[in-house]
Amino acid sequence: MDLLEPTRYAFYLLFTGDPALWRIIFTSLYCSLAAIALIAPPAVALGFLIAIVSFPGRRALVVFSQALLSFPTVVVGLVIYMLLSRQGPLGFLKLLFTPEAIIIGYMVIAFPVLVVFTLSAVQGADPRVHETARSLGARRLRAAWTTLFEVRFGVMAAVVNSFGRVVSEVGCAIMVGGNIAGLTRNIPTAIALETSKGEFAQGIALGFVLIVLALGVNVALSVPQGEGGMK
Numbered sequence: 001m002d003l004l005e006p007t008r009y010a011f012y013l014l015f016t017g018d019p020a021l022w023r024i025i026f027t028s029l030y031c032s033l034a035a036i037a038l039i040a041p042p043a044v045a046l047g048f049l050i051a052i053v054s055f056p057g058r059r060a061l062v063v064f065s066q067a068l069l070s071f072p073t074v075v076v077g078l079v080i081y082m083l084l085s086r087q088g089p090l091g092f093l094k095l096l097f098t099p100e101a102i103i104i105g106y107m108v109i110a111f112p113v114l115v116v117f118t119l120s121a122v123q124g125a126d127p128r129v130h131e132t133a134r135s136l137g138a139r140r141l142r143a144a145w146t147t148l149f150e151v152r153f154g155v156m157a158a159v160v161n162s163f164g165r166v167v168s169e170v171g172c173a174i175m176v177g178g179n180i181a182g183l184t185r186n187i188p189t190a191i192a193l194e195t196s197k198g199e200f201a202q203g204i205a206l207g208f209v210l211i212v213l214a215l216g217v218n219v220a221l222s223v224p225q226g227e228g229g230m231k
Contacts, residue, residue: 003200010205020181021202025209028186031099032167035106040159043111047118047158048144062119068112073105077175080105084176097178102186105172110162117161121154122147153221160217168210 013021050061082088084096084104095101125147133143148155170188177184179193187206194203 003204006200007204009201010203010208013201014205014208021205023182024185024187024190024206027099027184028167028188031102031106031173031186032163035103035166036110036159036163038103039107039110040114040162043114044118044148044155044158047115048122048148050115051119051122052144052147065112065115065119069116071112072171073109073169074171074175076108077105077172080108080172080176096176097180097184099177099184101176102173102184105176106166106169109169109172110166113162113165114158117158118151118155121151121158124154125151156221160221163217164214167213 050058050065080101081096083090084093084101085091086096095104133146138146168188170192173179173184173186173189174192177186177189179185179189185193187210191203191206191210194200194206
């Protein structure tokens with residue numbers, strides 16, 4: 001099979017600003033970034049609290065959070081579909097097959113990644129940072145912020161990894177978004193659709209965009225890490 005011509009056409013679509021292609025890219029970025037922006041603050045806060053505060057059932061909560069990392073995303077999509085369907089308890093919101101439904105799904109998928117990475121980063125930090133901040137009179141929120149700043153690269157890694165997971169997710173996005181052209185079709189669902197139809201140009205173009213995004217977010221993380229390591 002000759003893929004040279006589809007590859008050429010893929011880059012033609014990208015660099016000539018094909019409206020349909022860039023709409024797909026915009027939808028994917030919008031849903032992914034919105035989901036991370038909404039879920040990151042509470043997830044990071046929870047990861048910090050689990051790492052710092054001792055309470056009954058803490059170990060079980062840690063194990064449960066870690067188990068959620070391997071939870072099938074298509075099952076997440078199924079649960080959200082049932083909740084948002086017309087017969088579901090949240091059906092009155094009429095969010096099924098909308099970008100907002102995808103954002104909800106992405107938030108659920110990103111949540112355990114953010115919690116577990118933050119938990120690991122805070123547990124790996126010097127506990128004297130938080131203790132010293134408190135002993136110097138810092139309020140709880142200020143002490144928490146000081147600790148999170150010390151492990152900022154770990155928190156950044158949590159955000160980057162959660163973004164990478166949701167931006168390339170297929171199963172949940174198809175189930176709750178419906179892969180509707182011009183509305184909920186995003187990069188991974190469009191790649192799956194176009195490849196199944198044997199039309200590779202758009203799939204190659206969108207695959208290239210995913211690679212650029214993956215490299216971009218990792219470079220964005222490595223630059224401040226490098227600067228921090230040189231100090």
